[in-house]
């Protein structure tokens with residue numbers, strides 16, 4: 610296992626003081642993770658609720674980011690915008706697959 614020398618913002622005190630001393634974190638769950646940041650102009654829940662699935666699929670690729678559905682069974686990654694009442698799309702959805710390079714900035 611690769612030990613992280615970067616603590617997450619919500620890491621416990623032990624891991625934070627260890628990384629401050631240049632040591633690796635003690636708990637895997639305290640390691641800093643990759644972050645998903647939504648586009649600043651991403652449509653809100655209410656805007657999305659009024660759109661059709663076709664309209665959502667046609668939104669710019671930068672809005673089609675993954676959202677982890679931890680409460681579902683099975684747990685899976687869903688698209689942040691491609692959903693409707695009773696319909697969800699696994700991420701990458703059709704738009705994110707097709708325009709993958711336009712989804713995230715590095």
Ligand SMILES: [Zn+2]
Nearest residue numbers: 621624636639
């Ligand atoms: Zn910890």
Ligand SMILES: [Zn+2]
Nearest residue numbers: 673688691702
């Ligand atoms: Zn999508």
